[in-house]
Amino acid sequence: MNFDNKELKDLLESVRFVYGYDFTDYAEASVKRRIDHFMNTRKITALEKLGKMILHDEKLFEEFIQEVSVTVTEMFRDPVFYKSIRENVLKRLATYPFIKIWIAGCATGEEIYSIAILLQEEGLLNRSVIYATDINQKSLQIAKDGVYPVENMKAYTANYQKAHGKKSFSEYYKAKYNSVMFDKSLKQNIVFAAHNLAVDKSFNEFQLIICRNVLIYFNQKLQNKVINLFYESLCPFGFLGLGNKESLLFTDRKKYFEEIDRKEKIFMKK
Amino acid sequence: MQGITQKYNAIAIGTSAGGLFALSGILDELPAGYPIPIMVVQHRSKDQKDLLEEVLQNKCKIRIKQADEKETIKGGFVYVAPPDYHLLVEADKTFSLSSDEAVRFSRPSIDVLFETAAIVYKDTLAGIILTGASSDGAAGITVIKEYGGLTIAQDPAEAQFPFMPESSIQTKAVQHIWTLSEIKKFLSEISNI
Numbered sequence: 001m002n003f004d005n006k007e008l009k010d011l012l013e014s015v016r017f018v019y020g021y022d023f024t025d026y027a028e029a030s031v032k033r034r035i036d037h038f039m040n041t042r043k044i045t046a047l048e049k050l051g052k053m054i055l056h057d058e059k060l061f062e063e064f065i066q067e068v069s070v071t072v073t074e075m076f077r078d079p080v081f082y083k084s085i086r087e088n089v090l091k092r093l094a095t096y097p098f099i100k101i102w103i104a105g106c107a108t109g110e111e112i113y114s115i116a117i118l119l120q121e122e123g124l125l126n127r128s129v130i131y132a133t134d135i136n137q138k139s140l141q142i143a144k145d146g147v148y149p150v151e152n153m154k155a156y157t158a159n160y161q162k163a164h165g166k167k168s169f170s171e172y173y174k175a176k177y178n179s180v181m182f183d184k185s186l187k188q189n190i191v192f193a194a195h196n197l198a199v200d201k202s203f204n205e206f207q208l209i210i211c212r213n214v215l216i217y218f219n220q221k222l223q224n225k226v227i228n229l230f231y232e233s234l235c236p237f238g239f240l241g242l243g244n245k246e247s248l249l250f251t252d253r254k255k256y257f258e259e260i261d262r263k264e265k266i267f268m269k270k
Numbered sequence: 271m272q273g274i275t276q277k278y279n280a281i282a283i284g285t286s287a288g289g290l291f292a293l294s295g296i297l298d299e300l301p302a303g304y305p306i307p308i309m310v311v312q313h314r315s316k317d318q319k320d321l322l323e324e325v326l327q328n329k330c331k332i333r334i335k336q337a338d339e340k341e342t343i344k345g346g347f348v349y350v351a352p353p354d355y356h357l358l359v360e361a362d363k364t365f366s367l368s369s370d371e372a373v374r375f376s377r378p379s380i381d382v383l384f385e386t387a388a389i390v391y392k393d394t395l396a397g398i399i400l401t402g403a404s405s406d407g408a409a410g411i412t413v414i415k416e417y418g419g420l421t422i423a424q425d426p427a428e429a430q431f432p433f434m435p436e437s438s439i440q441t442k443a444v445q446h447i448w449t450l451s452e453i454k455k456f457l458s459e460i461s462n463i
Contacts, residue, residue: 005361027366029358029386034370072369213369216339216355245339245355245367 003032003047011035011051018055021135022198023068025222031068038067062138069136070217074155075110077212078244079162082114084264085210086164089239090122093207099128102206102233104197105214106132109143110156113172114163115210116186121166125189131204133195144192146182150175197226202233209234213243220250227251234269241266276420278306278460279394280343280359282387284380284410286313286402288430290322293400294329295450296457297348302331305345305461309337309357309387311380313404316354323350339367351378358386374406384410393418396460398453399444400424402434408441415443422446422453 009024012031016022023031035050044050054061076082093099099119106112112132119125134140157169173180195203197214209230215223230240231253240257242265248254257267285292289312297308314322320336327334330348337349343363351357355367356378373379384397384407397414399407401424411421423444426432438444448456 027358027360027368029360029366029389030356030368030370032389033358033382033386070368070370072371216367216369220340243369245352247338250340 003035007047007051008032008035011047014051014055015061019061020199021065021196025198025219025225026217027219030070030217034068034070038064065136066138069134069139071107071136071139073107073110073213074152074159075114076156076159076163076165077111078264079159081212081241081244081264081266082118082163084261084266085115085241086118086122088260088266089208089241090118090124092237093239094122094124096207097127099124099208100131100204100206101128101208101210102131102133102204104133104195104209104211104230106134106140106143107136108139108148109146110148111210111212112143112190113146113182113186114160116190117160117165117172118163120186125186128189130190131193131206132190133193135194135196135198137194140192140194146187147179148182150178150180153180197229198222202229204233205235206233206238207235208239208241210241211243212241213246215246216243224251224253227253231256231269236269238269239266240269274456274459275463276460277394277463278396278420280387280391281306281308281396281398281457282384282414283308283310283398283400284384284402284407284434285311285400286376286404286406286431286434288401289313290325291401291430292424292450294326296400296454297326297332298329299454300330300332300457302333303346304332304457307343307345308332308348309343309351309359309383310348311351311357311378311383313376313378313380313402313406314353316377318353326350337365337367339365341365351383353378356382358382359390360386361390363390374404376404376406380407381410385413388414388417388419391417391419395419396422396456398422398424399435399438400450401429401431403431404434405437407434408437411438412441412443415445420445422448422456424453425449 012024160169173182260266323334334348358366421444423435423438426435
């Protein structure tokens, strides 16, 4: 993992220039680890060589994007967060005739279905639209399919129960062989789209934006830019849910948000 | 332990099963103003929140703190990796966190902290592997050695769970195999260099 920093910067700059994916403001240590892993599994020995290869081979570049854009997620991760969304946010959103939610950086979609289940249990799913976006096309396709390995369901069920789920979790999916497919009714109002937080603009106005464990991968400059993007994309008194270890501390929009749940990192636009 | 003249700018510690007892054994007498930042990965349940920090703080004078992302790494603190996140060291000596895959079934992973800390602190990093029942840390201790840092493992004969220090020792990257009291003495001596 002994990368020359200038070589790494050059590589990320040319990726940005050629493909429009901007990783230059990502937290470096994690990007380095993932690039290193990508190179090891493909026996590429020098960063310079990797640069030449991905700039000339679009298919290899797609694989590179899979590796560098992190896709690890789970359903009802941090159950208390979902419990708080149910109790502190959805109760208030219920007063709107029409609810727009943005799940930014949805990865393979486990968070989307978690939120859809909450909305259904609160009787709000029919008048909600969830916009689910990610930089990673392959992850988005998995999210659209809504098919997950059956062996994850035990942990997800436990999470769901801790999040005070109202039903039996297995009512929401059908198992077939080693996979489960989530119920079509959950998908009826989800719009899937590619969106790149590092370069793309706001595209709608939302009552709730959820973006968990995405900002930790960005440096302060990019974190600040993305929080501004969220601020602009929220309606007045709209809500923002971040990951457990993320905060608005280093952003200049801090004062424009009110803390709704300090521990679970749920904020309201003032 | 005579002859240590190298100045250390950071200490990284990795441990798993039995770690709480071992950690308090080497950290309990460090003064509040201990000048070298200490970073710890202790394998822990993701539901545990900050219990580990509280228990450790009750036994120690030095400040025990769960590491925050973007936090600047300073002396006077023992930074502990939060449950369910990897802890990484950035080039500007701040922490970052990641939700990447578990490494050797662990998140936080000792390897991730050790590797990223080695790149930044190079020969001014001391890495210590304590008791544990996993091989996490063995790859990391090798990287610390490659970058010229000092590598220490708790004596497996004394460790409550010897598998983790043994796994590190097998890589041949460990320079010192010490008991907890020897490690404690080392920590105290390097603070005066």
